[in-house]
Amino acid sequence: MCAGAVDILNTHEEAQNVFKKPMFKAARLGIYEIVMGIMNSYFPWSLEFKNKDGYDIFKVAVEHRREKVFNIIFNFPNIYPFFLANIDEKGINILHIAARSVPSTEVPGAALQMQRELQWFKAVENFVHPTLQDQLNGEDKTPREVFTEEHEKLVEEGEKWMKDTAGSCSVVATLIMTIVFAAAITVPGGSDSRGMPNFLEEPSFTIFGISNALALFSSVISVLMFLGILTSRFSEEDFLVSLPRKLIIGLITLFFSIACLMVAFAATVHITQFHPWKWVIIPTALLGFLPVFLFATLQFPLLIEVFLSTYGPGIFHPMKFLRM
Numbered sequence: 001m002c003a004g005a006v007d008i009l010n011t012h013e014e015a016q017n018v019f020k021k022p023m024f025k026a027a028r029l030g031i032y033e034i035v036m037g038i039m040n041s042y043f044p045w046s047l048e049f050k051n052k053d054g055y056d057i058f059k060v061a062v063e064h065r066r067e068k069v070f071n072i073i074f075n076f077p078n079i080y081p082f083f084l085a086n087i088d089e090k091g092i093n094i095l096h097i098a099a100r101s102v103p104s105t106e107v108p109g110a111a112l113q114m115q116r117e118l119q120w121f122k123a124v125e126n127f128v129h130p131t132l133q134d135q136l137n138g139e140d141k142t143p144r145e146v147f148t149e150e151h152e153k154l155v156e157e158g159e160k161w162m163k164d165t166a167g168s169c170s171v172v173a174t175l176i177m178t179i180v181f182a183a184a185i186t187v188p189g190g191s192d193s194r195g196m197p198n199f200l201e202e203p204s205f206t207i208f209g210i211s212n213a214l215a216l217f218s219s220v221i222s223v224l225m226f227l228g229i230l231t232s233r234f235s236e237e238d239f240l241v242s243l244p245r246k247l248i249i250g251l252i253t254l255f256f257s258i259a260c261l262m263v264a265f266a267a268t269v270h271i272t273q274f275h276p277w278k279w280v281i282i283p284t285a286l287l288g289f290l291p292v293f294l295f296a297t298l299q300f301p302l303l304i305e306v307f308l309s310t311y312g313p314g315i316f317h318p319m320k321f322l323r324m
Contacts, residue, residue: 020049027057030066039072054088055097062097065104065120067315084128090138098124099147101154108302110157112309114239117154121147122240123315148236159234162243169254170226176257177219180212183264208267215260218253225250244310251303259292 019038023046026034035057039046050056061069087093098121107113125133125143134142141149187205225246232238232246269284 016049019046020051023049023057024051024060027060027066027069028064030064030069032066032068032072035069036072056086058084059086059094059097062094062120062124063100063102065102065116071316085132087132087135091135092137093128093132093135093143095121095124095128095132095135095143096137096146099143099150101150107309108305110154110161111159111239111243112306114151114154114158114236115244115309117147117151118236118240119315127316151236155234155236155239158239162229162232162234162247165247166226166229166250169250170223170230173219173222173226173250173254173257176215176254176261177223180215180219180257180261180264183212183268184216202271204267204270208264208271211260211263211267215257215264218260219257222250222253222257225253241310244306248303248306248310251299251306255292255295255299255303258295262289262292 019042023035023038026032026038039057047056051060055063058070058073061067084094101117104113104116107116121143133144136142137146187208228246229243229250232243234243266284266289
């Protein structure tokens with residue numbers, strides 16, 4: 001369709017009137033297919049299009065955090081440094097634009113939003129020339145100063161979100177640690193006069209001992225991770241990897257400790273009630289794993305989101321779209 005429109009246009013002004021508005025609207029919305037189609041049909045003049053703020057298509061992509069649109073820049077290895085080095089009359093370069101705070105409804109939680117903002121800033125910073133990193137804008141501010149000023153409130157909100165999450169989870173981990181430690185001292189079935197457990201030779205007692213020990217170790221690790229979050233400095237850089245990594249480890253070990261606790265509980269029921277009430281074993285075991293299922297249902301989406309945001313694919317990667 002774009003190619004057919006080009007065939008009936010006579011001047012550059014006509015092409016600009018037809019293509020520029022939908023091209024920039026598509027860039028703002030992240031519809032990179034339309035951007036690709038226009039670029040492919042009206043290359044290379046489409047690269048000269050500017051919006052009302054004087055921004056080219058790649059600055060608009062950074063301004064609205066549209067990584068797929070920005071990735072089109074990799075189709076121009078010989079000229080993309082020119083776009084990245086462009087400075088407008090206000091002294092604003094593309095890194096100043098990346099330093100601005102852009103609220104997002106696609107990323108849950110203030111901490112993950114702060115992480116995403118840092119990832120964008122770092123990614124653009126790695127592409128631009130080092131001199132642009134200290135370039136002053138019209139207000140005599142470097143990109144880093146703009147970033148710190150724009151994200152001050154988001155850092156505070158991210159700190160509160162992290163502390164609330166870590167505080168709630170650490171209470172649960174501490175409770176599990178207390179329970180399994182007490183269970184290790186008072187073993188199911190009691191002990192003989194020498195202090196040896198009465199059911200030491202039972203397979204279910206071995207399962208109890210192993211699962212109880214794993215629950216204790218994992219809950220201690222979980223408490224330490226959440227404690228590390230609560231005592232963190234909460235600087236901007238902490239939101240990039242340090243805090244999310246602690247949260248990931250804390251949630252995984254907390255889930256593992258809950259699962260091990262339920263296994264230890266099922267083994268205890270088997271030891272103490274197997275002979276008198278055999279029929280109780282199966283329903284008790286099924287009910288015992290209900291908390292594991294509920295925790296997985298409620299917390300796994302958050303865990304997956306944090307993991308993918310921290311260790312998933314980066315924002316920028318070469319994507320060949322256009323027929324050059």
